[in-house]
Amino acid sequence: MTRKFLLPMAALLATSSAFAQQTLDEQLMENAQRHGNSEIVFPQVVPLAGLHFMFTEQERQAINHALSPDLYTEPAGSMSEEGKPLAPGELQLPPPLFLAGMSYEGPETWSLWLNDTRLRSGHPIGEFEIVSINRHGVELIWKPVMYRGIYHFVLRPRQTFLPDQDAIVDGDARAAADTTTAGAPTP
Numbered sequence: 303m304t305r306k307f308l309l310p311m312a313a314l315l316a317t318s319s320a321f322a323q324q325t326l327d328e329q330l331m332e333n334a335q336r337h338g339n340s341e342i343v344f345p346q347v348v349p350l351a352g353l354h355f356m357f358t359e360q361e362r363q364a365i366n367h368a369l370s371p372d373l374y375t376e377p378a379g380s381m382s383e384e385g386k387p388l389a390p391g392e393l394q395l396p397p398p399l400f401l402a403g404m405s406y407e408g409p410e411t412w413s414l415w416l417n418d419t420r421l422r423s424g425h426p427i428g429e430f431e432i433v434s435i436n437r438h439g440v441e442l443i444w445k446p447v448m449y450r451g452i453y454h455f456v457l458r459p460r461q462t463f464l465p466d467q468d469a470i471v472d473g474d475a476r477a478a479a480d481t482t483t484a485g486a487p488t489p
Contacts, residue, residue, distance in 0.1 A: 395465045396449035398476045401457040406437045414440060417476070 357365065402415040412435055413422040421427045433441040439458035446453075455463050455470060462475040 394449060395451065396444075396446040396453075398465065399444065399457070399463040400474050400476050401440070401459055401461055402474070403459045404435075404440065406435065409435065 400417055405413045410423055429445050429447055431443040439456055441456045444453040461470050463470050
């Protein structure tokens with residue numbers, strides 16, 4: 303069975319002057335002999351001008367076009383309460399947050415259901431930071447990524463936090479609040 307060998311990309315970019323002076327062919331031959339490979343496959347050499355060897359010119363242009371700041375658009379639902387588009391950088395309030403239930407066995411073993419999404423101990427919880435949790439409720443810090451504000455509050459099962467009123471109400475108040483946050487994603 304013949305083994306094919308390709309020099310790792312990191313070796314191509316080595317800064318050692320002795321290593322850098324060798325040609326690619328010499329590097330491949332030397333490395334293949336050192337590892338006892340019987341067949342060498344020489345990759346097509348592309349000039350490293352500007353380190354654009356990973357993408358074609360067309361792909362590079364598409365990437366640069368996609369990264370252009372002129373293409374940035376606000377996320378879906380980025381309208382003010384009056385229906386006017388928000389100014390760049392202006393963010394709206396996040397949707398209500400409903401704690402449907404929780405299972406608590408101890409400080410390291412628990413599960414929460416926030417807006418129909420399960421959060422559990424030992425797993426990343428994104429924009430939420432659990433300050434404390436017990437069998438009665440959970441103290442949260444919520445940093446919604448696409449919305450303004452940082453919220454610190456305590457929720458018990460079957461309670462909803464309303465960011466627009468900075469209030470906690472009993473029951474699932476998301477349906478009543480959907481008229482003000484239409485189109486906004488739930489966390």
